[in-house]
Amino acid sequence: MAMLGGRPTLEEVALRAGVSRATVSRVVNGSTTVAEPIRDAVLRAVEELGYVPNQAARSLVTQRTDSVALILPETPNRVFSDDQFFPGIIRGVSQELEAVDKQLVLMMAGSTASHGRVERYALARHVDGVLFASMHGIDPLPGTLARMGMPVVCSGRPLGRDTVPYVDVDHVGGVRTAVGHLIASGRRRIATIAGPLDMVAGVDRLTGYREALAEAGLRCLVASGDFTRESGHTAMRQLLVDDPDLDAVFIASDLMAHGALRALKAAGRRIPEDVAVIGFDDIELARYTDPPLSTVRQPIVEIGRRIARQLLWLAAGEEVDREVILPTELILRDTT
Amino acid sequence: MAMLGGRPTLEEVALRAGVSRATVSRVVNGSTTVAEPIRDAVLRAVEELGYVPNQAARSLVTQRTDSVALILPETPNRVFSDDQFFPGIIRGVSQELEAVDKQLVLMMAGSTASHGRVERYALARHVDGVLFASMHGIDPLPGTLARMGMPVVCSGRPLGRDTVPYVDVDHVGGVRTAVGHLIASGRRRIATIAGPLDMVAGVDRLTGYREALAEAGLRCLVASGDFTRESGHTAMRQLLVDDPDLDAVFIASDLMAHGALRALKAAGRRIPEDVAVIGFDDIELARYTDPPLSTVRQPIVEIGRRIARQLLWLAAGEEVDREVILPTELILRDTT
DNA sequence: TTGTAGGCGTTATCAT
């Protein structure tokens, strides 16, 4: 049992086991060059004293902390508001990290002021690496850290010309498939509610929509939201004003789709008879909207796992792919 | 600019500024006993070299890490699945922590195996404190850590007889108000879908329901869920079998209520004409269910902030209240 | 196989 105030050190364990500090260190770190009986004695002493290595001391010499930082752009609306994206990412990341006994340090970085904090922190702690999730606009931070030799991986293709490794899904392809399905089933006035255009996910999904319509020679009708329910609701009402006869809409996130569904129903549209809708994400909510939402599934937790794995490779000094693209899948429910 | 491989140390800054390490340390830590010109010279050197203090070295001597751990019981279903509780807590906690420039270390602790990890970690890192959110059953970990002198605060009254400080809401009172409202508006066959009974939130909300019905001389009808949508859906169907004539139901979480709404509609019940429903939480979803859900609001983010603040006080060596109870509020929308 | 000793980058206690 460790006692209050002053936990045992290597030194004390060594004393108790009747060996040198070096030997204790070897045992604790699993070196194989220690005689069986000695190892046992040390282990017993460790047990009896309740010894736990001091991570700060260890880091000081090893230059590692066995922890990685996950940086999330805290925008008032989105992060943790009611979106399953971040929770999913966190979950995936922590699964992978746990497997190798590393810790997850979470940092919100909304303001540019906090960018300073983040940078200082990453440097000061010697975190073993930094993960970024869904940045807005052109953020120099990932590139800056990478250039200083810090392992960095992003979820979502980073804007700008920094070339840090990232994991993303095939937004364009996924949306083209979805909109293609709408067209194939006879819809002709197909609108979209785009995500924020300072985010790759927003831009790429809009591109997919545009490409699909262009190919079919159909006209575009675009409204914009910021991935929140509320914005989806507002955008849908706008769309209904712009073209009361629209017969389908692709919406860049399920949450926005949820808001849009409400606007559609309020306007007396039957779904999917009058207007078909397809969302993007496939969060659990999608199965419970009324009617259940057709959507483009992206493997959110898997993205978290992959960025974590990539980072661990990087930190281990390996080369990793500059780009990993995960597939999406069209899930057809009752809104199409 | 710090260079790759080997960032500058106190020593180098001292050299460059032409002073001793001690003086640099003083400046960096904001001591007031340093002459103006010297301070400036040091600051300039810090700037030019891109010096950032090494946290490990610092922790080694100060015995602090400026970081706190947040332990979440990772159950396959709940954490981060689609519940706004944990995200809200995290958000509140990180707001408070950021204000004092401390870091948040996130740890999932589902298995008992991971309990070992958590304990070791908390000890090894000298985290300044540990936060627990919504534990299941009787968990000895908070008490154990507290006894070892570690500052600990829980969100939700801990089961068992360990006496660690906690922050919770008035579950019983909130539910009694809600059920009281149902009764006052003429409902007589009022069922409930309870949360998991190994959690205080589950037990207390059930108690509130029982008390309210007992007072009114009404009969109880109870089904159980685990706070997920799916379980709410299942439980509601069961309830409908048990008593096809029920005219109201109090549901221990909004997510379960969402699932239940679906079951109710599938069974052809009109809401609220045939059956009234009230949930608990007031997550954003509640405004978007069909119809919008009446519910008992609990201030989730505020809970996060409070546990963080309490912990900070504790860590600073102050006394804190053993118990902080936050109020709830009945939000009436269209399901009542 | 085991022990010795030096150093990791800071802070803090003394002198000065």
Add this chain to the structure above:
DNA sequence: ATGATAACGCCTACAA
């Protein structure tokens, strides 16, 4: 007001 100097707890050559 500033500067030596001794910890802080551990890892790791290097020596034995």
